[in-house]
Amino acid sequence: MTLKFEARDVSRVFGHGKKAKLAVDRVSFEIKDREIVSLVGQSGCGKTVLSKLLLRIDAPSSGELCFNGQPMARIADPRQHFRKVQAVFQDPFSAFNQFFTIRSQLESCFHLFEPKPSKAEIAERVDAALLNVNIKPREIDGKFPFELSGGQMQRMLLARIFIIRPEVLIADEPTSMVDACSRASILDYLMKLKTELSMTIVFVTHDVGLACYVSDTIFIMHQGQIVERGSPERVTGAPQSPITRQLLDDIPDVHRDWLERDVHRSAPAS
Amino acid sequence: MTAAQVNVTAPILEVEKLRVHYLTRFGTRVQAVDDVSFQLREGEILGIAGESGCGKTTLVSGCMGLFIPPLYHSSGDVRILGQSIVGMSREQIRRDVLGRQIAMIPQGALNSLNPTRRIKDLATDMIVSHDDRAGKREIYERLRERFERIGLDAKRVLNAFPVELPAGTKQRVVIGISTLLNPKLVVADEPTSALDVSTQKSVIRLLFDLMDRGIISSMLFITHELPLLRHVSSSIAVMYAGEFVEYGSTEQVIFDGQQPYTRALMGSMLSAEPGQRGKKPVAIEGAPPDLKNVIVGCRFAERCPSVRPDCSQKQQQLRTVQLRQVRCQYA
Amino acid sequence: MLKGLFRSPSFAIGCAMFFGTLLIALFGPLVLRVDVEHRVGLAYMQPSARHWLGTDHLGIDMVSLLIKGLRASLYVGFLAGSVATVLGTLIGLYGGYKGGFIDDVLTSVTNLFLVIPTLIVLILLSSSLEEGRSLTLIALLIGCTTWTWTARAVRAQSSSLRTRDHVALARINGFGTGHIVLFHILPYLLSYIFMVFILQTASGILTEASISLLGLGPYDSISLGKILNEAIRNEALGDGAWWAFVPATLLVTVIAFSLYIINTSMESVFNPRLRR
Numbered sequence: 095m096t097l098k099f100e101a102r103d104v105s106r107v108f109g110h111g112k113k114a115k116l117a118v119d120r121v122s123f124e125i126k127d128r129e130i131v132s133l134v135g136q137s138g139c140g141k142t143v144l145s146k147l148l149l150r151i152d153a154p155s156s157g158e159l160c161f162n163g164q165p166m167a168r169i170a171d172p173r174q175h176f177r178k179v180q181a182v183f184q185d186p187f188s189a190f191n192q193f194f195t196i197r198s199q200l201e202s203c204f205h206l207f208e209p210k211p212s213k214a215e216i217a218e219r220v221d222a223a224l225l226n227v228n229i230k231p232r233e234i235d236g237k238f239p240f241e242l243s244g245g246q247m248q249r250m251l252l253a254r255i256f257i258i259r260p261e262v263l264i265a266d267e268p269t270s271m272v273d274a275c276s277r278a279s280i281l282d283y284l285m286k287l288k289t290e291l292s293m294t295i296v297f298v299t300h301d302v303g304l305a306c307y308v309s310d311t312i313f314i315m316h317q318g319q320i321v322e323r324g325s326p327e328r329v330t331g332a333p334q335s336p337i338t339r340q341l342l343d344d345i346p347d348v349h350r351d352w353l354e355r356d357v358h359r360s361a362p363a364s
Numbered sequence: 365m366t367a368a369q370v371n372v373t374a375p376i377l378e379v380e381k382l383r384v385h386y387l388t389r390f391g392t393r394v395q396a397v398d399d400v401s402f403q404l405r406e407g408e409i410l411g412i413a414g415e416s417g418c419g420k421t422t423l424v425s426g427c428m429g430l431f432i433p434p435l436y437h438s439s440g441d442v443r444i445l446g447q448s449i450v451g452m453s454r455e456q457i458r459r460d461v462l463g464r465q466i467a468m469i470p471q472g473a474l475n476s477l478n479p480t481r482r483i484k485d486l487a488t489d490m491i492v493s494h495d496d497r498a499g500k501r502e503i504y505e506r507l508r509e510r511f512e513r514i515g516l517d518a519k520r521v522l523n524a525f526p527v528e529l530p531a532g533t534k535q536r537v538v539i540g541i542s543t544l545l546n547p548k549l550v551v552a553d554e555p556t557s558a559l560d561v562s563t564q565k566s567v568i569r570l571l572f573d574l575m576d577r578g579i580i581s582s583m584l585f586i587t588h589e590l591p592l593l594r595h596v597s598s599s600i601a602v603m604y605a606g607e608f609v610e611y612g613s614t615e616q617v618i619f620d621g622q623q624p625y626t627r628a629l630m631g632s633m634l635s636a637e638p639g640q641r642g643k644k645p646v647a648i649e650g651a652p653p654d655l656k657n658v659i660v661g662c663r664f665a666e667r668c669p670s671v672r673p674d675c676s677q678k679q680q681q682l683r684t685v686q687l688r689q690v691r692c693q694y695a
Numbered sequence: 696m697l698k699g700l701f702r703s704p705s706f707a708i709g710c711a712m713f714f715g716t717l718l719i720a721l722f723g724p725l726v727l728r729v730d731v732e733h734r735v736g737l738a739y740m741q742p743s744a745r746h747w748l749g750t751d752h753l754g755i756d757m758v759s760l761l762i763k764g765l766r767a768s769l770y771v772g773f774l775a776g777s778v779a780t781v782l783g784t785l786i787g788l789y790g791g792y793k794g795g796f797i798d799d800v801l802t803s804v805t806n807l808f809l810v811i812p813t814l815i816v817l818i819l820l821s822s823s824l825e826e827g828r829s830l831t832l833i834a835l836l837i838g839c840t841t842w843t844w845t846a847r848a849v850r851a852q853s854s855s856l857r858t859r860d861h862v863a864l865a866r867i868n869g870f871g872t873g874h875i876v877l878f879h880i881l882p883y884l885l886s887y888i889f890m891v892f893i894l895q896t897a898s899g900i901l902t903e904a905s906i907s908l909l910g911l912g913p914y915d916s917i918s919l920g921k922i923l924n925e926a927i928r929n930e931a932l933g934d935g936a937w938w939a940f941v942p943a944t945l946l947v948t949v950i951a952f953s954l955y956i957i958n959t960s961m962e963s964v965f966n967p968r969l970r971r
Binding site for chain 1: 415416560561562564565568569572588589590591592594595618619628629630632633634635636637638639640641642643644645646647648649650651652667
Binding site: 151180181184185188203 | 859860861863864865866867868869870878879882883
C-alpha cells in the first residue's frame with residue numbers, strides 16, 4: 095500500500111518571538127493512495143494551513159513532509175508537484191481572475207505540461223473536461239467569471255482537475271459557498287474523480303456531517319494538532335478525545351437534543 | 365410612539381403583504397421581498413430560513429421600517445404593537461422604535477463595532493441616544509450590571525477595544541448592547557454564522573437566558589441553517605426568491621415539509637448522527653430565479669423535482685395544507 | 696461604474712478645468728500669435744486690447760509667455776509623473792508580492808528616499824548643473840525623487856492581493872513571480888495606479904514651479920515657475936504689475952487643483968466604501 099503523504103512532526107509557525115503563532119503543531123500522519131481524508135475542525139484549528147503545506151504553496155517551519163516517498167522540500171521544479179497535487183477552493187469567484195475569460199484561464203492549466211500540447215489539443219481537452227462537469231463548451235465561450243453563477247464557477251474549478259488529472263486533490267471547503275441544493279452535485283463530481291481517476295482526496299471542512307458522508311478517515315484538528323483520527327463510524331460513535339466529544343455535542347443536529355430545553359412549539363396564528 | 369398609541373393586545377410585530385424592492389445602479393428594479401405576511405406575538409420565536417439571496421435580510425430591514433435607498437417600500441404594511449411604521453421618518457424610527465421596542469442584531473454585527481472606541485463608550489452612546497436623562501455614572505452601573513448578568517467580565521470587557529475581544533465575546537457584547545433597553549422583540553440576522561459551533565451554542569443559550577429573565581420577550585431569528593431553527597424557534601417560515609414558501613410549526617416544517625423546496629433544503633443537510641450517515645443528499649440543479657424579471661408561476665418550478673406542466677403558468681398562493689401554509693398547489 | 700463618474704459634478708468641473716488649460720497649451724500657438732523672442736513694447740506695459748495681459752520686464756507679450764510656460768509646466772508634470780509612477784509601481788509591486796527579505800530591502804530603500812528632503816536635493820542637483828538644466832532633465836530629477844509615495848501605496852495593495860485565491864490558482868498552474876505580478880496583481884491595481892499617476896503629475900507640476908520660482912528652473916526654456924521667478928527678481932510686485940505674476944500663479948493653481956479634484960471624484964467611484 096503506497097503512501098501518498100507522510101508527515102513527521104510537521105509544524106508551521108507564523109511571526110517570531112513573543113508574537114509567534116503555532117498554526118500547525120508537530121503533526122504526524124499518513125495518507126494512503128486513493129484514500130479520502132477529511133481535516134475537520136473549527137476556524138483557527140490549522141486545517142487550512144496544513145492543506146497549504148500539502149499543496150506546497152507554503153512550507154513547514156520544521157519537520158518532514160513527504161509525497162510519494164520523496165521529501166517535498168527537495169522538489170526543484172514546483173510544476174512537477176502541481177502536476178500531481180491540485181486544489182479546488184472555497185470561493186469560486188475569488189478563485190478566478192476577473193479580467194480574463196474563463197476559457198483562457200482553463201487553458202492556462204497547460205502551463206504545467208512540458209512539452210505544451212498543440213492549440214487544437216488544448217481546446218479539445220478543455221471541451222472534454224467541461225463535458226465531464228456537465229457544461230456545454232459553447233456556453234462559456236468568450237465569457238468572464240462574473241457572467242456565470244456560483245454553481246457554474248465551482249464546476250469550472252472541478253473542470254481544471256479533469257484537465258490536469260492529478261493524483262491528489264485538496265478540496266478546501268468546496269461546498270460552503272455553494273447553495274444547499276447544488277451541494278450534492280459538487281460532491282458527486284468529487285466522487286466521480288475518485289472512482290474514474292483513482293484520485294486521493296483531502297477534504298478540508300468544518301462540517302462534520304459532510305466529512306462523515308464522504309471520508310474513509312477523519313482527522314479532527316484543534317489548535318494545530320490532530321486530536322483524533324479514525325473512520326467516521328469510530329470517531330462519531332466512540333470518540334476518544336474530549337475535544338471530539340465536545341464538537342459532536344455542540345453541533346445543532348435535528349435528530350437529537352441540543353440545548354436540553356423544550357422550545358415552546360405551537361402552530362402560528364395565521 | 366406615545367403610550368396612547370401603543371396597543372398592548374396587538375401582536376408585537378405584524379407584517380401584512382409586505383413588498384420591498386431595490387433599485388440597482390443601472391436603475392433596474394429588483395423585487396426582493398414579495399407578499400410576505402406573518403405575526404409574532406409576545407413570547408414567540410419565529411425562525412426565517414433561507415439561503416443567501418432569498419430576500420431575508422431585505423425583509424428584516426423592511427420589518428424595522430428601514431427603507432433607505434436603494435431600498436424602497438413597494439406596498440404592504442408593517443405594524444409594531446398595532447402601529448404602522450411604514451410611513452415613519454428615519455428619525456422617528458430611530459428614536460421611538462429601534463432599541464426601545466425592537467432591537468436588531470444585524471448580520472456581521474460583531475465586525476461593525478467601531479474599532480476606535482471602547483465598549484463602554486459604544487454602549488453609552490446607544491443609551492444616550494434614546495434616553496439622555498441618565499448620568500454617565502448611572503449608565504456605567506447599568507452596563508456593568510447587565511454585562512455581569514450575561515456572563516461577561518464587565519470591568520475588563522467594558523474598558524476594552526473591540527479588537528481585543530474574541531468573536532464569541534464580541535457577539536455577546538453586541539447582544540448585550542442591543543438589549544440594554546429591554547426591547548420587546550429582538551431581530552437577529554444570522555447571529556451565529558461566523559462563529560464556531562461551541563461559541564454558537566453559548567450565544568444561543570444567552571439569547572434564551574435573556575428570554576427567561578424577561579429582558580427580551582420575542583425573537584425573529586434569521587439563518588440559512590435550518591437545523592439550528594429546530595432547536596431555537598417555535599415556528600419556521602422558509603423563504604425562497606422573495607416569498608414564504610412554507611410557514612408552520614417547527615416540527616411540521618423540519619420533519620414533515622410539504623413544499624418541494626423545504627424538502628430539498630432539509631434533504632441537502634448531512635448529518636453526523638449514527639443512522640443518518642450514508643444518506644445521500646438531495647441534488648437539485650439550477651439556481652434561484654433572477655428577481656430583476658417578473659416571474660410567472662411558481663418560482664421553484666424550473667428546479668422542482670415534482671414539477672407539473674401548469675406550475676410555471678399560475679401564480680402560486682399560500683394555502684393551508686396539514687395545518688400549515690404552503691406555497692404549492694400540488695403539496 | 697464609469698457612468699457614476701460622469702455624473703459626478705466634481706469630476707466634470709475638474710475635467711473642464713484641466714482640459715481647458717490643456718487645450719490652451721496645445722492649440723494656443725495655432726490660434727494666437729505666440730512670440731517670446733521679440734519685444735513688442737515697453738517693460739511692464741499694462742494689459743491692452745492688443746496684448747491682453749501686458750508685457751514682462753523685457754517688453755515681451757505676457758500671453759505668449761504664459762502659453763509657452765504652460766506647455767513647459769504640463770510637459771514636466773507629465774514626464775515627472777510618469778517616471779515617478781512607473782518607478783514607484785515597479786518597486787511597490789515587486790516588494791509587496793514577494794514579501795520577506797526582498798520586501799524588507801525595497802522598503803528600506805523607499806524609506807531612505809522618503810526621508811531625504813526632495814526639494815533640497817532638487818535644489819542642490821539643480822544648482823550644480825547650471826547650463827545643463829533642461830526641462831527634460833528637471834522632469835527626470837523630480838520623477839526619480841518623488842516615487843516613494845507611489846511605491847508605498849502600491850506595495851500595500853500588492854501585499855494584500857498576494858493572499859487572494861486567484862493568485863494561489865496561478866501558482867498551482869505553475870506560473871512564476873513575473874507572470875503573476877503582471878497578469879494577476881497589476882490588472883487589479885490599474886485604476887488605483889491611474890489615480891496615483893494623476894496625483895504624481897500634479898505634484899510634479901507644483902514641484903517644478905517651486906524650484907523654478909527659486910531660480911533653479913530650466914536654463915533655456917520658460918516655465919510658469921520661471922515667470923514667477925522673473926517677476927520677483929524684477930520687482931513686479933512693487934511696480935504694481937500684477938499681470939506679471941497673478942496669471943501664472945492662477946494657472947499653476949488651476950492645474951493642480953483640477954487634477955486633485957479629478958482624483959478625489961475618481962476615488963469615490965472606484966472605492967465604494969467612500970460613497971455615502
